[in-house]
Amino acid sequence: MKMMKPYVWLQTSDDSIQQVEQEIAMFCPLICQEIIQKGMGSSKNCAICLPQQVSPAMLSLILDYCRFHQVPGRSNKERKSYDEKFVRIDTERLCELTSAADSLQLKPLVDLTSRALARIIEGKTPEEIRDIFHLPDDLTENVEVEEEHVDDRSVDDLLSFINGNDGGKLNILTILIFVFT
């Protein structure tokens, strides 16, 4: 008979079941709760059902992350450079990873990926952000925003201001004027 239960059974969003080292899986608060509070995961028949955001690919990435950070005695510099490399993935996977980490309540990873996503967005115009995330433009030409906030200055004033600025920032400025003035 086994003295310890070094492995835990996890079921991912595609209904596949896999065995992973318990010590590493326990890094995710959600999995930890399932094991400790509900006694789940000890066999294939009572595998822990992970949230649907966690695909096998994402689980494998998350476990890599946990495996690295679980090793004691690593310096902050090592951890930092690992983290930096870890989030150098395409935006689509980064979004999936954020969502999966959030569903497992793995805060340090959510923090890491959120910062990476913020860096992607930083300095981009709304048009560029829409392209990056494939966001559908369901606002019809900002009309709603415009109606809500009536500009107290003349249209000429606004136009001359906009024309005085160049390309990139124009969009953001226009929005700020509509939202706030």
Added chain:
Amino acid sequence: MADLISSLPNEIICYILYFLPFQQVVATSVLSKRWTHLWRSVPSLDFDTNKEDFYKNDYDKRRYYRWVRSFLVRRGDQPLYRFRLRCYHHMDSASIDQSLTFKSWIETTLSENSRVQIIDLFCYWENIVIPSVVFSFNTLVVLKLTFTRVEDISFVDLSFLKILHLEHTIFPIEDDPSQILSGCPNLEDLKVRALTSKVKGKFIRLPKLVRAMIDNLLLSLETFKEVEVLIFDWSFGLQLSGVLYVNFDFHNLVQLEFNVYADWHLVFNVLNHCPKLQSFGMSKYKNHYEDEDVWPYPQTTMKFWILEQEIEINDMERELSSSVKKSVTCTLSFQPANGLHFFT
């Protein structure tokens, strides 16, 4: 192709936006219907004129200040964790009413949202007055004040504060700036630079302090006895001489830096009291130490970075190296300093 970000809950999107400057956060309101009101829930106001190219004239400036105000009002009582304001640009209209504007922002921020953790204010050209409520706002974890004026520090209760940076901050003449520290028992990181104070060399017990950057001896060196990182920083007209004499060990100190003119004898006096030192940096020095001095740390690997003219680096390198040869196990490496360009 599917919308990549829509699977994320609002809280996560707000958390992503938390890291972005104010203008960009507001600009996301036109991305799509879902985003129209998300910006109001972003728990951060980060207004940095260096990140924008808008600050062209007084008209722009007044308008942007109005927007900051508007931002604070419109988000209502949504929690705000970070209030960061960095203004680098000079405008002629900087005046008393502007300082009142800033004061009212800070007060609005602190009264409507009881959870502010980070306040970071840097306004070189503006006359920002920090209301006394800041110093008793006990959810604060980080407080950084640069080029500001403090109203009143007669009552300080910052029991959660971990990071305190005070630079170029003016205190009322009758007040002793070190008084603030008595109200910060959990402080881990302290930076005090270019403060005007009549009080010098006061001892304040800061049991959790790990890192300190100081420029004059507002506090006694014994205050920093337990720190791991100690940096003597430069400010106008300051020379460390005579004042730097210690007769106790910094037993936890691993990193020591002098960004200041200091006499080699004094530097050595401090070095002699750092048994665990791993990294030592010196950006200016005056006297060469005598040849017969033996490098006192045979077990330690020392890293040096020296910001001086090349000839002096060579001098120092040669002298230190020759001294080190007397002890077998210590190795020296010399590397130029990074990020300290204000010396040149």
